[in-house]
Amino acid sequence: MATDKYYIPEHGSPWPVVASVGLFTTAFGAAEFIHQSFNPDSYPGAWGKFVFMAGLAILLVTVTLWWRDTIRESVGGLHNRVLGGSYRQGMMWFIFSEVMFFGAFFGALFYTRWLIVPWLGGAGNNAMTHELLWPNFQSMWPLVMTPDGRATQAMEAWGLPALNTAVLLTSSVTLTIGHHALIEGKRGRLIFFQFLTVLLGISFLSLQAVEYHHAYTEMGLTLHAGIYGSLFFMLTGFHGAHVTIGTIFLIITLTRVIRGHFSADNCFAWEASAWYWHFVDVVWLFLFVCVYWL
Amino acid sequence: MQLTPLYRRAAGLLSVIMATTANASDWATRSDLDLRPGVTQVSQEVHDLHTTILWIVTAIGLLVFGLILVAMIRHRRSRRPNPSTFHENIVLELLWTIVPFIILIAMAVPATLVLFQLEDSSGSELTVKVTGSRWKWNYEYLTYKDDNQVNLSFYSNIATPVEQRETPVFSAGLFPYGTASDRGGQPAPKKDHNYNLEVDKPLVLPSGIKVRFLITSDDVIHSFWVPDFGGKKDAIPGYVNEMWAKIPEGKEDTYYGQCTELCGKGHAFMPIEVKVVSQDKFDTWLADEKAKAAAAPDLTPFADLKEAMDAGEGVYKANCALCHGNNGEGGIGLKFAGSEFMTDAKHLPEHIDTLINGRNAMPSFKAQLSPRDIAAVVTYERNAFGNDSGDLVQPADVNDHESQ
Amino acid sequence: MTTATATHDAHHDHHHAPSGLKRWLFSTNHKDIGTMYLWFSFAMFMTGGFMAMVIRAELLEPGMQFVDPEFFNQMTTVHGLVMVFGAVMPAFVGLANWMIPLMVGAPDMALPRMNNWSFWILPFAFTLLIGSVLMSAFAPGHPAAPDFGWTFYAPLSTTYGPDSTDLFVFSVHMMGISSIMGAINVIVTVLNLRAPGMTLMKMPLFVWTWLITAFLLIAVMPVLAGAVTMVLMDRHFGTSFFDAAGGGDPVLFQHVFWFFGHPEVYIMILPSFGIVSAILPTFSRKPLFGYASMVYATASIALLSFVVWAHHMFTVGLPLAGTLFFMYMTMLISVPTGVKVFNWVATMWRGSLTFELPMKWAIAFVVLFTCGGLSGLMLAITPVDFQYHDTYFVVAHFHYVLVTGAIFSIFAAAYYWLPKWSGVMPSKLLGELHFWSSLISANLLFFPMHFVGLAGMPRRYADYALQFADYNFWISIGGFWFGLSQLLFVAVAVRCAMKKGEKAPANPWGAADGLEWEVPSPAPFHTHETPPLIK
Structure with a gap:
């Protein structure tokens, strides 16, 4: 272990807030996906599933980048x-x-x-x-x-x-x-x-x-x-x-x-x-x- | 909205607090400070238990608050610049763990005994099935003494006219349909003495015998509560809960209750009214009602559109307005005003059918409205709210449809 | 890049906060995140409060005057959800963020990035929830917002729920994720990052109560997630969890919900116990009485909270044995709670009391929370609960423990620690006005609810019978007054944020004890980078 100092990301991290956007997009997309699938009369359109999938994609990319950061820190001896x-x-x-x-x-x-x-x-x-x-x-x-x-x-x-x-x-x-x-x-x-x-x-x-x-x-x-x-x-x-x-x-x-x-x-x-x-x-x-x- | 002047409000509250006795059954003149003792023996035991517990907690509260007050006055810095330093006392700490425990046991014993009584619905002589249904109650008399096939059932709707409820400034959301100035200067409508408590057809019960309620629901969870009978039970769809009451002889009167589990828009508007009569009167009433139910439906045709509309307006206000709006503007249910469904004659059979058999969230009204009522309300809906379709439906048309 | 950035980080000047929007969006600093939590919570408090004003306006007089019953139900529902999940819980998490690392001598929360995520989920979750209310109020056709009460009992929320229920379900999932991660962070910080020498039984009671609260959160928020998931499945995917026709039971929903719901109640009050246990000794100039028994009492309350849930459902027709079990267990909770109250009284006893603002709020808390606790004991007695259940008596009870309990303690905490957060003393004049105005109006608002409840007024009623009119009028007046009083706190908080007011020393209360008072006021951006030594 390289350091005694408890590692705290000094410049913050963009990933949490982006992940929150991802969660929101996923949730909203899922709700509309459900409405458009089960109640097409009141909810015309089929964009819900794309929003849902976009949300999942944001989450996936964010988690990858977030982990990339922590892996770099770990490999860099900061932990x-x-x-x-x-x-x-x-x-x-x-x-x-x-x-x-x-x-x-x-x-x-x-x-x-x-x-x-x-x-x-x-x-x-x-x-x-x-x-x-x-x-x-x-x-x-x-x-x-x-x-x-x-x-x-x-x-x-x-x-x-x-x-x-x-x-x-x-x-x-x-x-x-x-x-x-x-x-x-x-x-x-x-x-x-x-x-x-x-x-x-x-x-x-x-x-x-x-x-x-x-x-x-x-x-x-x-x-x-x-x-x-x-x-x-x-x-x-x-x-x-x-x-x-x-x-x-x-x-x-x-x-x-x-x-x-x-x-x-x-x-x-x-x-x-x-x-x-x-x-x-x-x-x-x-x-x-x-x-x-x- | 006209506000009562503040001083009169204050006087009102004062008179409420001063009022200690009042006619027990006339709930609406008496705004109690305390739980109602109720009319049955068990409800009075519940009330006694409540009073005991209330005094115990009041005493505990006064002890604690008294000690705090003493500390606040006598142990303030201006009087005691040098605080004590104690921060432990095993004896004291054990004492205020054990003493409350003993008090709790003293409370639990009577509570358990009363609970046993409340739960024991055996030995009843009249069984009534109570079904909550958005937003009215259905009463079905199942057994009475030796008669296991009473088979009398009716619905009980709120009787307070919708007009007394006023029209909210913001009708459906916060964004106004009407404006505040629409109502400006108009006094609030006068309300009946038993506003929001009276029904068109009360539950009738005999005094002196044990009545068992079998409580269930058609749709969501409701709760059947008549405070004077000492408690409530939830009406759960698909399950039957039991409750019982024995109203002593000599306590024949009208008792009121309300739904106490949130059941949607009309939650506040499905009161319970119970008319307790002597057993003789009850027997006569039951015989009459059974005879009426057995008789053929009244199929006298309406003389003209106006007669049907007048009859239909009352039915509409009592059964339809909550979902479809006072003026047919819609809400939970379909919008009627200007709807093609109402103005185009080709939908007429479907319209009648919807009332008889229900459709999606719309319940069937076959069991609660007579063919004459259904004919009247269909006519009303097709001609009121500017629909003016001119369609006149006769009771016989509805009866034909029902028997199909 | 990895090592380069890393070395650069290590030599960065730690004592200047980053500036601009990024400071808040990307924050990994427990103080900034705590601040965001606290502002967010206050914003939600005002939002939920506005909904309460709509409710009280409608109930001012019998009859429907302002909104229709459907919108009224949406107001009661979202008022409850916003206050529980948006106001009280985030306020406590904000306090935990700010104070726990300071109190245990940790450089920050244990998992700073996750900490930021816990916070930033919340604004998005509430956008989903409050968005559906705004739609209901302003969008054409007024699509209904959640209208089934904050307890969302099936089948009102399943078969009969409005379309917005699905948004509600997902927003509760998001709040759950946020709470669980926040709680994990608290537990790990407390268990892993205490300064050397800070043994568990030396920790301030606020840290102890939060440790136990965090455990409760991790244990029950997933159960709530399970409940909303089953609601979603029943609504759209044909399952029969809450439908007797398929072999399910609407009461199953209530069991799952209240298995979450009752510990949730303690989640919203245990940190208050910690706050009050910090404030009373300071202004009594005397150590907390019975520290160890306070810790054990908190733990007992938490454990008991898992076996009392069905006291919320005495009227559903439980088997008699079940009813008795839940009644006895519920009554038992008053023992450890009583221990706490008596310990607080003993802390004040023969002290040297002064009544600065935090102390005023704390004493008000002890008295009024006790009122709520005692009515809670009454509600535990099943036979009489059959009368009280779902009336305004219950509304009075839980507003005494949540408003004059939880919220008052949050105000106490804010007045107590604002000097540490902002470096200036909160305005005495505004603070006194805020306190007295809130104290009187809250009691005018909530005390008559006991009477109107006993008199027989059911809760969640948009309109009522005439005999309840007098009480409701005064309750509404108290409500408007209480609502307006909170604007005074806006002024207090904004003045502190703008650094207007008397400069605060490191330990403005003199007798206050604890590590947080050993760092300067306002607390520097980074504190305890080298762990302090605990004697």
Whole structure:
């Protein structure tokens, strides 16, 4: 570590405010995209999606340039141990916030399984709910027949999802082997195992795409299929989005590994991407148990 | 807008504070400072609990504020230039952790007991299903004593005429449609004694027996609250909540309530009016209502356009004005004034159909308006607001459409 | 370029602020970012206040006089959202930005660029939200702004929500990102950048309360994001989270929302506790009573805040066991809160009190917040809550804790630290006028709300029955008066910003304790570049 001084960008940075413009553009574009897609009578035009994509592009470019700056500072020796600690702690709290984000959806899942569905079937203080409003409804989980009579099928755990679990668990192992290689300074091994991890990540996403396709075309399991479909796609979809982000993150750190940016004591970004990967892995285990299996 | 002079306002507030007793049921003459004791036994227990807790918190408050006041007066620098330096006292700190805890237990015990009573709706002899519906209430009598098939249902709309509500200076947004000078010099319209509380068809209940309400909703969440019955319950679409009341004999009177969960534009305009009568009177009323419901609808044709328009205006104000505007200017609902839908005769069948079956956010009115009412209001909408289409719809036309 | 810039940076003269627009847009300085937060928050306070004036004008007399009920609902909704997410929370983040690095001896916030991003998201998020109100007011056809209350209960916000709901959803996402990043920055600064010797139990209480607040923010803002995401899905993508017909439940929304919402309430009051715990000892010339128990009480309040959420929904028909659990837990919160109030009283007790402006606001806070706390205890008692719920009694309660609580403490903080921020003393005359005018008008505004609520007036009513007319008239008069009083603070703040007034020494309050008073006033652009040594 080159310096004792805690690094603070002296001339400020243009990226945060530009990123805010990007977020705003994305949000506004997304809202108009939605309006123009679902309500074309009141919202003629089709510019919403372009604004949305422009916003994403601004965000992407900004994040790249922002990271470029921090990478230069890091490689230039401006970061000290204390700043490394700030980054690590910041990343941990970020992951904690992600845990809580998934927590909201898991909470919805448990509330639905344990309370809503039995109540609609007349349990607890809801006998009259069942008798007066949904007399034909049967309480069950997975809910394959909604109170208003929409039918669907439950996703079986021991086919594709089990395979996907194996894929994701293996990727965690390969990444850990990579981590050891990083600490021991064996770059070739690190590159090999990180590359393998990225491949496994992409396989996972591909298998999930196959699973979704199967659900939509053959099982009638869609977002419209009532609360079971809603929760299924919300939880697995959000997880899939996180796997995508994690894979991109790993690809970025892989290129940095190839460029020789990391050493055993200066590897925050690499560790962050690894933590993130382990986090999505753990979330998947919960998903597999709570959504597919039980 | 004419403001009451300030001194009269002050006198008004004073008289409110001085007023300690008033006719319990005439809510509108009495602007209480405190919670209403209510009319049922449970509501009075709730009131007693409220009073107990209020005194406890008042005592705690006075203790704290008293200590602060003493410190502010006696421990100011001019009197005490040298402050003490203590900053810890384990005994004190334990004391003001444990004592409040004990007070809390003393509060929790009666609270729990009253709660048990409130939640126990067993042993009722009359069951009424209460359905919130933007922005009116539907009452459906399900069971009464041995009769499990009462099957009497009606809607209850606010009765306060829209004119008493005035027309806002800024009609839809902050940008004025009308201007302040349009209203300049016009006094605020006189308001009824029970402004915003009365309905066209009150809920009628017998005294002396336990009544169970099964509360639900057609659309968004509403909340059914009659303060004199001791509480409220939310009306949640797709679920049924239960509440009960037993109005003692001798307390036959009219009680008012309001919707207490934000439900959109008409939230403030869906009051609850409950007429409590003796059981004899209730039995007669129920028999009459059932007979009326069983009778064939009144299909007497309107003599001319004017008769239909006069009848339709009332129906419009009560059922349509909130969404479509007092003068058909639109809002949540379609704009009627000058609309091609209203002036072109080819849309007439669709117009009638919309009222009967509903369309998107527009609810069906089949259950709440008679064919005669629907005919009148369709005629009104097609001829008022400068539409002048000349279309006259007869009750029989609507009846034919309904039976199709 | 990398190393060249880097070396240049290291030798740059640190003690001159950059100038021009870039200073603010690109800032990585905690003081500048704090200043921006505080100005933004005040602007939002005035905006939300203007909406409150519209509400009170309409409620001055029974009948609809100014706006129609639909626009009225938009006003109550956006007033709440702007005050919670635009005024109170950013004010606290601004104070944290300014004061925490000064108080713990850190050179800046731990992640300065992210700090800037946290701030700059906010103006854009509120552009989305307030933009839809402006559209509703001025655009042809008056497309409705969010009109479902700040709590946006489904299905009023899903099936029945106006189109602008989608803009609202995305703006809440943006506010969430901003809050989470701001909170991460606070936590990391406190845990990682304290000066040597500054142990956790030596930290000023403001830092402690903010540390716990930041934890709450990171824990619950994502849950709010989850709630709005489900709203968006239900609105457009066919899901049934809040629709019984598909096996969902509108009450599920309320559970998710209030799991966020109740900790959110403490997010808006814990930093106040820290502020008051800084001010009372200074002007009592006596150390804070029971520092350790204050810390434990704050932590207990924060933990309890996760298990009391359903007290906002006693009337939805919870199972009896659930009702009892949430009632008892809620009542329990009054124990640690009581400890705090008693500790403050004991801090003043046998001190040597003077009543400068920050002290006046702080004492007003203790008294009036206690009023709000006591009515909160009443609301916890479920059987009577069935009567109080969704009436003006609740409105009175949360305005006592949020206006005479949170906002009063923010004013206390502003008067206390303005000398440090600006280098000049705030105007005594204007300050006294502002205080007394606000104190009297706020009570005229909020106290009768208790009566009108008990008398039976539901909240969010655009029009009401005649028996509520007298109270509402006086409440509105109090409202206009309170609103106008805040213009006095504009004058106070602008005078300080323009450096008009008596020069402030490093420690203008004499007895004030803490690292922030050891640097000159105004605080130089960079402080604690070499960490101070804590004895």
